[in-house]
Amino acid sequence: MTDLDSLKKLVRENGYLYTKDVTSAGIRREQLKKYLDEGGLIRESRGIYSFADSINDEFVLLQSRCKKGIFSYGTALYFHGLSDRFPQMVSMTVPKTYNVFYLKEELFHVEFHRIKPSLWNIGIIEMVSPQGGKIMVYDRERCICDM
Structure with missing residues (x-):
């Protein structure tokens, strides 16, 4: 399983990914930065991310x-x-x-x-x-x- 798959499993039911959930799952913050730079993730606010292909509330x-x-x-x-x-x-x-x-x-x-x-x-x-x-x-x- 890739880190991206791991990140998708951490998305809460509200559709957002939180830095504290990522770090507690053992995924490094550098991976978040990598997916941000590639355009797979969007930084909504400090510590709150969403996937580029999702519709957010x-x-x-x-x-x-x-x-x-x-x-x-x-x-x-x-x-x-x-x-x-x-x-x-x-x-x-x-x-x-x-x-x-x-x-x-x-x-x-x-x-x-x-x-x-x-x-x-x-x-x-x-x-x-x-x-x-x-x-x-x-x-x-x-x-x-x-x-």
């Missing part, structure tokens, strides 16, 4: 980059079918103590809302994104209360 990638980010406000309303228009800015809510400074510069299309950590986890549910990936979203009641 942007919403799963956003939550992979912002681990405590929950889709909220207009974005969550759209996922619940309570809005017929996709919002121009993707809304994510994070705890006040979570640092998103480095993400704000890169993710200019994402609007971050910060709330008390004690209120952050109320109403979180798992949904399937329009592209088929599993994402965390606030439930309908929470969305309506937030609006």
Whole structure:
């Protein structure tokens, strides 16, 4: 079995390959660099890769980059079918103590809302994104209360 086959087995169900999974499987980082240079892999973000021939879910990638980010406000309303228009800015809510400074510069299309950590986890549910990936979203009641 080649290293490329090993890498394909490490791809998570969300379609992305993570550096920590690669190194824990005993594959050297130089192999990632080799496949990046050859065009077989695409670097989505620091530590997150995808195969060039795969279709990726942007919403799963956003939550992979912002681990405590929950889709909220207009974005969550759209996922619940309570809005017929996709919002121009993707809304994510994070705890006040979570640092998103480095993400704000890169993710200019994402609007971050910060709330008390004690209120952050109320109403979180798992949904399937329009592209088929599993994402965390606030439930309908929470969305309506937030609006």
